[in-house]
Amino acid sequence: MNAFRCLRLAARPPTFLQPTARFTPQHSRPIPSIRALSILTPRRPILPLSSTPSTQPPPGSTSTSTSTISPGALDLAAKISAHPALATTQIRCGPRDTYNPSHLVRKRRHGFLSRIRTKKGRKLLMRRLKKGRWNLSH
Structure with missing residues (x-):
């Protein structure tokens, strides 16, 4: 629980943090924008956007974008829920790293x-x- 509390504090914008001591920065670089933490891997594997059913070309077209899909994504594509709203979010019944x-x-x-x-x-x-x-x- 404490680890999640620390992650939430780290993910907050600097305006929410209360300053404990005043200091002057030695470097005059601009502060980078806040980004999402990517320390933890997702529990469910996510397909790349190019392999979702909504972005794939029709079966009769002669596009070369189907050759860029990884074999692992094609292997997991059959396990996706059939509902189109869930097609881009996550893979159901796929392998997880919880064992x-x-x-x-x-x-x-x-x-x-x-x-x-x-x-x-x-x-x-x-x-x-x-x-x-x-x-x-x-």
Whole structure:
């Protein structure tokens, strides 16, 4: 949570920041305009604008712009939602970078102590116990 708070402060325009100490700049360069932070990669892959269905030429035309589309984009193009409003935003059901193969993460999400903490988890443990499962959870 603190990381997001820091990112929000960094993304604010300088007029919102409260000055803590006055200083004089040594260089007389103009301050660059505020830009969006690109530290974090998007969770869902995004297709380039040239491969969206609305910008592609009709199938009968002899345009060479179809050869500039990357093979990865063509591979993911079938996974896009059919709705035209969502065609340019993101890819659904595509590969994501959220997999964390850690034993601790698995235990935290699906472990016995995690199941006991919630009502739904306790019901799950009782179902497995009643069914005779040897392992109730991870």
